[in-house]
Amino acid sequence: MKTYTRPMAGWWKRNPFYLWYMLREASCLFITAYALMLLWGLYRLQQGKIQYEGWRESLSSPLSLAFHAIALALVLYHSWTWFKIMPKTLPRIPIPDWLVVTGGVAAVLVCSALVLVLT
């Protein structure tokens, strides 16, 4: 039987749902880059005070600020989608979906407050 198979190229551009999915996935680029930035800071820390302070200075550069702004936006989107999706990955529990999502968002707020207050 002769059939026609349509190409998949650019599939993610064909529907807003897919675009949001790709944005969610794109957050990983910045999370990886951020981890590498921290690793570099750790390396500088291990080298000594002057080197560490040099790294700390660079965090205030325009490039770093722009990177952090984008990374912050994307990681917030990651946090939101992570907990929005979490109910689908959990086994049957007597907690309704909306409560899992709300609990997750609350946990983000609490953890954020803790990190920012304790430092």
Add this chain to the structure above:
Amino acid sequence: MNTITIECLRYHPESDAEPRFQSWPVPFTDDMSVLQGLQYIKDHLDGSLTFRWSCRMAICGSCGFVLNGVPKLGCETFLRDYYPGTLRVEPLSHFPIVRDLAIDQSDFLKKLESVKPYLINPDVPKKGTFIQTPGQMDEYYQYSKCINCLLCYAACPQYGLNSAFTGPAALALLHRYNADSRDAGKAERMQVVNAEDGVWGCTLVGYCSEVCPKAVDPARAVNQNKIESTKDYFFRFFRK
């Protein structure tokens, strides 16, 4: 009476190298479904237009199409919601096109067979039937509502990128049987679950559950089994 432009993908393998689009003006009333629009074209404007349909009431699963980029059932979608503007009707995405709006579902049928979609239980009650509480039925009921309409496969980009992926409906049905208290075949189905193209082919795009006309929530069925598969992976050495 208003008229809407319906544009359909056409493909006749005997004469076409590639699909093309063809439009017709279709007069419609407020209560006309997209399926009725297609039937109007076939009955009055172009008898060669090919498409599947049957029950007209969203239970047979035959009339799945992609309407303006969204997988939907033709019988429960209405022309009035696309007016004014053009309604573009395409066959279900991610399946080979046989003719016009009809796709080749044979791959899905193979996937369906592979999940052993029947009760596996050597201990059939000696007298009467299985007993099942409403609570036990609740565990799998939503997954039993699947009408095999394939909208979820049309929605799933992972299936589109790799047709070896078992896919949403088949995995939802697999879960339906695993979760049924009358079934004892979970171990037999784990092979399908654990495979690279089993639950691990899913990246939780989640569009399948969005488009499902029966609220089966295949995304949930697949992803709950990621935990099962992980448990199976790490605890297999402790099982006896």
Add this chain to the structure above:
Amino acid sequence: MKRSNKPIFWSLFGAGGMLSALIGPAVIYLTGFQTGKLSHERVLLLAQNGLGKLAILAVISLFLFHGCHRMYHSLHDFGVHVGPGLKAAFHGFAAAGTLAAAVLLILV
């Protein structure tokens, strides 16, 4: 059908996803907009403390495993043919980063 080894990577991806979802925003805000709090003395205190080392290792390692796993899958989403080679490269990269962080934390 061959059993997939996905559970290992998925678990790491999940742990990293959870950690980054919970503290990612705060930590990024910290290093981006509150560098005043990151004086050498304070950060060294954290990095020389046992629990502090574990925390720093967890953040770097799990963020890397989460990110690399997702990047690998995103390549596939874009239609790139991803085989065992790329899989090893991405996860190996995360493992290398983990090792580097561990070594540095031992030395610091």
